[in-house]
Amino acid sequence: YTMRKNIVAGNWKMNTDLAETQDLISGLKKIAKTSNAEVIIAPPFVNLYSAFESVKGLDITVAAQNMHQSDSGAFTGEISASMLKSIGVNTVILGHSERRAFFNEKEDLLAEKVNTALENDMTVIYCFGEELKDRKFSEHFEVVHKQISNALFHLDASAWENIVLAYEPVWAIGTGETASPDQAQEMHAYIRKTIADEYSENVAEKVTILYGGSVKPNNAEEIFSKPDVDGGLIGGASLKAEDFMAIVNAF
Numbered sequence: 001y002t003m004r005k006n007i008v009a010g011n012w013k014m015n016t017d018l019a020e021t022q023d024l025i026s027g028l029k030k031i032a033k034t035s036n037a038e039v040i041i042a043p044p045f046v047n048l049y050s051a052f053e054s055v056k057g058l059d060i061t062v063a064a065q066n067m068h069q070s071d072s073g074a075f076t077g078e079i080s081a082s083m084l085k086s087i088g089v090n091t092v093i094l095g096h097s098e099r100r101a102f103f104n105e106k107e108d109l110l111a112e113k114v115n116t117a118l119e120n121d122m123t124v125i126y127c128f129g130e131e132l133k134d135r136k137f138s139e140h141f142e143v144v145h146k147q148i149s150n151a152l153f154h155l156d157a158s159a160w161e162n163i164v165l166a167y168e169p170v171w172a173i174g175t176g177e178t179a180s181p182d183q184a185q186e187m188h189a190y191i192r193k194t195i196a197d198e199y200s201e202n203v204a205e206k207v208t209i210l211y212g213g214s215v216k217p218n219n220a221e222e223i224f225s226k227p228d229v230d231g232g233l234i235g236g237a238s239l240k241a242e243d244f245m246a247i248v249n250a251f
């Protein structure tokens with residue numbers, strides 16, 4: 001798994017005003033990065049440009065938390081791929097469980113968003129994961145299979161160079177309850193096999209698969225030590241510079 005990129009991405013969600021964005025980035029600047037993981041931060045739209053300017057010279061990529069599927073037009077309140085690109089943002093998180101749950105985003109829509117992002121030469125962090133009830137009924141593998149295949153299996157193998165997967169069991173997001181390292185590894189291995197079966201071993205071996213769900217400084221190292229876990233998508237703990245950098249440096 002040395003051929004894959006390790007990534008630690010911070011999803012700031014609807015937190016951090018302008019001053020807080022600056023403070024958090026200043027905090028990140030003060031802590032040395034000792035791992036080889038690629039670092040991504042995803043502040044709210046309104047502060048993306050400021051964040052992009054502030055991280056110049058640092059080894060940090062700025063990503064958006066969402067994006068509209070159309071290029072432009074009468075979609076009040078929405079943000080397009082070309083707008084993001086125009087301020088230097090080339091990475092977008094799509095399909096986060098909160099977008100699915102509170103904004104009714106379904107996989108047919110997410111497939112369109114993925115296509116638009118890729119047409120614009122962006123990197124997609126595609127999020128998915130089962131709910132607690134799915135795991136209780138032992139349907140978590142089936143649910144995850146559908147979430148991946150419905151949104152991504154129309155893509156050519158070459159498109160996968162710009163796809164990062166983020167497995168985030170909904171029951172672990174913001175709850176303080178993490179999947180155990182073995183549960184994460186089991187699902188990540190299943191995801192990689194699913195990609196290998198649909199495409200090839202080569203595509204599967206190259207795709208970075210992040211785990212998300214209550215990753216903290218005290219559990220990151222054990223989760224990241226699993227062979228198919230290539231990094232993390234971090235919510236709550238990405239809002240504190242020391243915690244986030246401790247997770248980055250857990251690699």
Ligand code: PEP
Pocket residue numbers: 011168172173174175176212213214215233234235236237
């Ligand atoms: C997330 O929202 O992507 C997430 C993983 O949140 P938290 O780390 O707070 O569980």
